[in-house]
Amino acid sequence: MGRKKRVAIVGGGATGASLLWCLTSQEGPRAEIDATLFHDEATVGGHSLTIPVCFDRNGRGRLTTEQDRVDGNTVYPVDIGVQFICESIYPNVYRQLALPEFAGAVRLKRHTALKMSGAFGHGRIWGNFGEYQAAPRFQCFDTETRGLAERFERDVRRAPWLRVEGRRVATMTVGEYLDTAGYRRDSSFFRYLLLPYLSVINGYGTIDLLETSMSDLFPLYTRIPGLQSDGPYVSFTEPGRGWDRFEDGATRWIDAMVAYAEVRGAHIQTHSPIERVVPVKGGVDVYWRDVARGGALRSARYDEIVLTTDMRTNRELLHHDDNPFWNLQSDFIAERCFPLLPGVCYIHQDEELLAPELRDGKEDGQFVGTYAWGDIDETAQLYGLQYDLGSSFQTFSMQNILGTPAPCWVSMYAEDRRARTPDPARTIFSRSWRHGRWVTSFFRKAKRDLAQVQGIGRIWFAGNNTTMDSQEGALVSAMITAGAISSWRYPFSRFSTAYLMYRHLRQIALGGRRPLVQWNTEADSAAPRQDGESERSST
Ligand SMILES: Cc1cc2nc3c(=O)[nH]c(=O)nc-3n(C[C@H](O)[C@H](O)[C@H](O)COP(=O)(O)OP(=O)(O)OC[C@H]3O[C@@H](n4cnc5c(N)ncnc54)[C@H](O)[C@@H]3O)c2cc1C
Structure with a gap:
C-alpha cells in the first residue's frame, strides 16, 4: 500500500472537528489519509465555545477553577456562541448524534x-x-x-x-x-x-x-x-x-469528535496558529507558531490543506509573493464576496x-x-x-x-x-x-464561484462561509470536503432530508467545480520549487 496522503486541517471549530470525524469514521479515508488538525488556541471549540461558570453563595458568578472541580461545585456550561439547534434544520447533526459513538457522550436537551x-x-x-x-x-x-x-x-x-x-x-x-x-x-x-x-x-x-x-x-x-x-x-x-441545546455545552460536541478522531490516528496540534500557507511543487508548506514552545516558527509539508478559518484569515494566510495562485484565489475570497x-x-x-x-x-x-x-x-x-x-x-x-x-x-x-x-x-x-450568515441564501454567488478555486494549489476552503453559518453548515461543509479529498461516502440514508440538505449544499459548494487550474498538473509545475520534505523549525 502506498504512503498515506498527509492533510493539514486549519481550525478546531465545528468544521475542523467534523472533518476529522469524517476522515476517521470510515475505513476508506482512514486508510488513505493522515490528518493533522492545527488550532490556534489551547483548546478546540471556536465559535462552539462553552464557558464553565460557577456561582458562590451570594449568587456571584465566576469562571470555574480547578478548585471548584475538586470541591464538587456545580458547573454551568454557558455557551457564549451557539445556543440552539433543531431537528429539521440540522438533520445531519441529529443523525450523527444518534450514532453509537455519540449517544450518551453528547446529549441534547429540549428547551420546550x-x-x-x-x-x-x-x-x-x-x-x-x-x-x-x-x-x-x-x-x-x-x-x-x-x-x-x-x-x-x-x-x-x-x-x-x-x-x-x-x-x-x-x-x-x-x-x-x-x-x-x-x-x-x-x-x-x-x-x-x-x-x-x-x-x-x-x-x-x-x-x-x-x-x-x-x-x-x-x-x-x-x-x-x-x-x-x-x-x-x-x-x-x-x-x-422544538429548539434543543447541547446539554453539556456545544464544546462537548467538538471535543467528542476530536477525541474520536485522535483515537483513530488523527494528530491534534493546539496552540499552533498557522501563519502562512505556501503551495509548492508536490505539496503545500504550512508554517505555524509553536506557542507552547516559546513561539518558534515551524513548518512542514503536506499533500493538501483544508482551511476552515474565516475568509479574512484565509486572505492573511495566502496573500504573499510565494503563493503563485494568489492572483487566481484573491478575487474569489475577497472581502466584497464574503463580508463577514x-x-x-x-x-x-x-x-x-x-x-x-x-x-x-x-x-x-x-x-x-x-x-x-x-x-x-x-x-x-x-x-x-x-x-x-x-x-x-x-x-x-x-x-x-x-x-x-x-x-x-x-x-x-x-x-x-x-x-x-x-x-x-x-x-x-x-x-x-x-x-457569516446563518441562512443559506446569502453569499450564494460567492459560494458557487468559490468552486472554481477549490483544490487549486492543493488548498481547500471549508467552513461556514462555504455553506451556512450554523452547526449543520459546519458539519455538511466538512462532509462535502471529505468527499472531495478522499473516498468518503455519505453515511446516512439517502432517502432523507439530511441527504437533500447535503446534496443541496454540495451543489452550491462544488456543483459548478471547473477549477481554473488542475492542481496536480499545471499547478504543480507553476509552483515555485522548494526542497525539504521533513519538518523544519526556526525562530
Ligand atoms: C454569537 C454566535 C451565536 C451563534 N449561535 C448559533 C446557534 O445558536 N446555532 C448554530 O447552529 N450556530 C450558531 N452560531 C454559528 C456557529 O457557531 C458556527 O457556524 C460554527 O460553529 C462555525 O464553525 P467553524 O468551524 O466553521 O468556524 P469556527 O468555529 O470559527 O472555527 C474556526 C477555528 O479556526 C481557529 N483559527 C483561526 N485562525 C487560525 C489560525 N491562523 N490557525 C489555526 N486556527 C485558527 C479559530 O480559533 C476557530 O476555532 C453562532 C455563532 C456566533 C458567533
Missing part, C-alpha cells in the same frame, strides 16, 4: 418554549407570549401589529405554493414580499417585530436584512409533521418550540443591560433597542427607524435556559462602539467573533 421579547424607546415593548402581549403597557403589540404578524407568518408557511400579485412567494426576498403584499414600512410590525427577528436570524449589525429570502424563513415559521416533533421554531405571537460581520458576546450579571420595563425575568431572550433610541445609523436611515439597529443587542437569560442559581445573561452584539455594554465588574467573560 422559547419566549422572546423586544424593547425599544418610549415604552415600545412586546413579547411572543401572553403575559407580554395583553397588558396596556405592551402598546406596540396592538391589534394592527398582531394582524400583520399573523398574516406574515401565515404567508411564510404557505410560501411553497402561495402567489401574491401573480408572483411565487417562495422566489421572493422578504423585501419583495413586503412591497408586493403592501406592508407599510412605518408599521410597528416592521420596525419592532420583523427587523429585530431578521437581525437575530442573520447576525447582529447586518444591513441587507430584507435580502433574506422567504424560503430561508419557511422552515423556521413552519411545523412539518414527520420532520419536527414540535414547532414552529419561530413565531411573533407564541413561544418558539464583527460581533462580540458577554457572559455577565449586569441587570441594567435589560430594558428597564422588562426586568421581570419572564423571557428567555430579549432584543433591546432602548439604549439605541434616537441614535440614527445606516440601518436606521435605510429602514426609517428611530433607533440604531447596529447598537441594539440580544440578551439570553441563562437562569431561564440553563437554570443557573442566580441571574446570568449572555448578550450578543454587533461590534459597535456606541452600544451599551455590561459593567466590566459584573462581566464574567467576553469574546469577539467574525461571523
